[in-house]
Amino acid sequence: MNNSVGFKCIECGAEFNLNETKYQCLKCNSNLQVVYDYEKIKKTWSKKELENNNDRSIWRYSPLYPVNSKVENPLIGGTPLYKVQKLGNNLGLKNLYLKDDGRNPSASFKDRASAMVLAKALDDNIDLVTGASTGNAASSMSCLSSSVGIKNIIFVPKTAPVAKITQLLVFGANVITVNGTYDQAFDLCLKATEKYGWYNRNTGYNPYTREGKKSAAFEIAEQFKWVVPDLVFVSVGDGNIISGIWKGFTDLYKIGFIDKLPRLVACQAEHSNSVQLAVDGDGQIREVSGCTVADSISVSVPRDGKAAVMAVKESNGFAVTVKDDEILNSIKDVARVTGVFGEPAGVTSYAGLKKAVEKNLVNSEEKILIMITGNGLKDVNSAMKIAGEPTQVEADEKELEKIYNKTCSCICKH
Numbered sequence: 001m002n003n004s005v006g007f008k009c010i011e012c013g014a015e016f017n018l019n020e021t022k023y024q025c026l027k028c029n030s031n032l033q034v035v036y037d038y039e040k041i042k043k044t045w046s047k048k049e050l051e052n053n054n055d056r057s058i059w060r061y062s063p064l065y066p067v068n069s070k071v072e073n074p075l076i077g078g079t080p081l082y083k084v085q086k087l088g089n090n091l092g093l094k095n096l097y098l099k100d101d102g103r104n105p106s107a108s109f110k111d112r113a114s115a116m117v118l119a120k121a122l123d124d125n126i127d128l129v130t131g132a133s134t135g136n137a138a139s140s141m142s143c144l145s146s147s148v149g150i151k152n153i154i155f156v157p158k159t160a161p162v163a164k165i166t167q168l169l170v171f172g173a174n175v176i177t178v179n180g181t182y183d184q185a186f187d188l189c190l191k192a193t194e195k196y197g198w199y200n201r202n203t204g205y206n207p208y209t210r211e212g213k214k215s216a217a218f219e220i221a222e223q224f225k226w227v228v229p230d231l232v233f234v235s236v237g238d239g240n241i242i243s244g245i246w247k248g249f250t251d252l253y254k255i256g257f258i259d260k261l262p263r264l265v266a267c268q269a270e271h272s273n274s275v276q277l278a279v280d281g282d283g284q285i286r287e288v289s290g291c292t293v294a295d296s297i298s299v300s301v302p303r304d305g306k307a308a309v310m311a312v313k314e315s316n317g318f319a320v321t322v323k324d325d326e327i328l329n330s331i332k333d334v335a336r337v338t339g340v341f342g343e344p345a346g347v348t349s350y351a352g353l354k355k356a357v358e359k360n361l362v363n364s365e366e367k368i369l370i371m372i373t374g375n376g377l378k379d380v381n382s383a384m385k386i387a388g389e390p391t392q393v394e395a396d397e398k399e400l401e402k403i404y405n406k407t408c409s410c411i412c413k414h
Contacts, residue, residue, distance in 0.1 A: 003041050004066035007032040007207060010307050018066070023205055031307055032207040033247065034066045038254040047257060050222065058112060058215040064251050066211055069122035071115045073147050074105040077215055081223040081369075087337045087350075088368075091357045095367040097229065099220060100340050102375030106167065108296075109216065109241060109373035110140040116212030117201045118144055124199075127151060131201035132189035134182045134237075134295045135164030136345075136374055141201055142173035153198065155185040161295060161379045181290065183300045203240045204304030210244040217248025220369065221258050228262045230366040231317070233356075235348035235373055236266040236275050237297030239308025245371075246311035262369075266312050266319040267352025269294050269327060274302050276319035278309045285309070293324040293382055296345030296374060318361060322351040328386045330354070331376060341376035341383070349373075 007016045011030030025032060045063040053060045058077035059070045081099045088096030101109040114137065121129055131141050132155040145152045153174045156165065160177070168175045178185040186202060193200040203209050221228050228249065234242040242264055252258045268276045269292035278285050290300035302308060312319055330347040333354075334340055342350075349370040356362050376383050393399040 001044070001063060002066060002068050003036050003063055004034050005037050006035050008035050009033075010310065023200065023207070031204055031304055033307075034207055034211050036064065036066075036251070038251075041255050045255070047226065058115060058212070058218075061215060061218045064214075064218070064255075065116065065119075066208065067116060067119040067123055069119040071118050071122075071144055071148055074143075076104060076111045076115045076144070077219060079103045079216075079219065081220065082338065082340075084338045087334065090333075090337065091354060092364050093357070093362070093366075093368060094364055097367070097369045098334075098338060098340060098372060099216070099223075099369060100372050101216065102340070102342060102346060102372055104140075106136070106140040106143040107375035107378055108136040108140050109213070109371070110137040111144060112215050113137065113203070113209035113212035113240070113244070114140040114144045114201065116208045117141075117206055118148055118150060120208050121150055121199055122148060126199045128153065128198055129201050130154070130189055130192060130198040132156070132182070132186040133160075133203075134298060135160040136296050136378065137201070137203060138173065138175075139164050139167035139171070142168045142171035145173070146171045153192070155189040155192075157182050157185050159295070161381065163378050163380060181300065182298060183290065186303065202303065203238045204302075204307070209240055210247055210304070210307070213241050213244025214248030214251065216241075216371070217245045218252065221249070221252055226258055228258055228260060229369040230262060231265055231362060231368045232262050233265045233267055233349040233353045233368065233370045235294070235297055235345050235352070235371065236268050236308055236319075237272065237299040237302065237345065239275055239302040239304040239306075241371075241373065242266055243304050243307035243311045246315060261315060264311055264315040264317040265352060265356065266308060266317070267348045268319065268321050269297060269348065270321045270323050272298050272300075273319075273321045274299070275305055275308045275312070276321050278305065279312050279319040283309055283313070292327075292344075294327050294344035294348055295379065296343065297348060318356075320352045320355045320359075320361075322348060322355050326351045326354070328382060331383050332386050334372070335376070340372055342372040343374040343376050343378045344382050346372045346374040346376070
């Protein structure tokens, strides 16, 4: 049942019904937030009903979504959450957890947003969706679009990782590579939307993206048996994931499913840190270079930056920045202890946690969750920079002694 009642502007507070605008506030052009009839949801939905629901996808939380349709195949959401004790021990933390969203169909958190946008497209009988992306949102959209028969036209910067562009083409997307940055691809996609009337999935710009991403908060709360963690570390680029996660937790709080809210930590690359600067400064989003090895969070002007800043501040959280080499080393640090292979943007949350520990911003007793938002196979070239080299030998039995002496003796002793 669709319990949404309208939109509210995150900037000026203006309210609109769901049919008045598709994307942004009609008064100030800021981003919109979907509003629900929380009292009605309280009366018609319960944790008990969830316990008896065998649907393990994001759609188990349908009463808190603004759509009637569903994208049911492939399965989206229900990603695993682990206690990573060894990783926590390395940082002196007793209660560290990891949620691996690289297990989604396109190997990215972005499937959550794409599913919601496509569900809205199905509601409105839309047969073509466009979007701009550094790669993950685009591959997500093309992956899920193929399952529901909706065509898509995708704008990506020419520098997007080959694996992500390959995903787009395999799923049948119409791919336009832009000789420029993600921000330029985003703006060109908006111009196409205005000129041709295509339905636009762009992060932040389309309010339904945040509604999809908030599903991660629902899963986290349920996986923790409705006792939320103290801190949630989130990699931040456009700001839509962290604002979505905050929206999810606040939705649950308003219907009484949880009795406290976590603090959110925005983790950014040092040259793609507009949100961090705003959190630590006057709250205003300003343009930065956006240059980072973590392509999925490489953004000059975060399109949902204002909502991201609000999420951090309202949750009494904070923001940290990390260097590219710290991000790359985090791929190895996480993989070799947890078995989870994250792409650069995916492990920026761990790099941020490590920085927070160094700055004494966290307590060793706190329950802490890091979000891994994308699989490392999305950007193998980056992982290869820190993975090391294999041992090369001739196909000769005599070479075994050489292998043993060079690489195996210390391992075999243990």
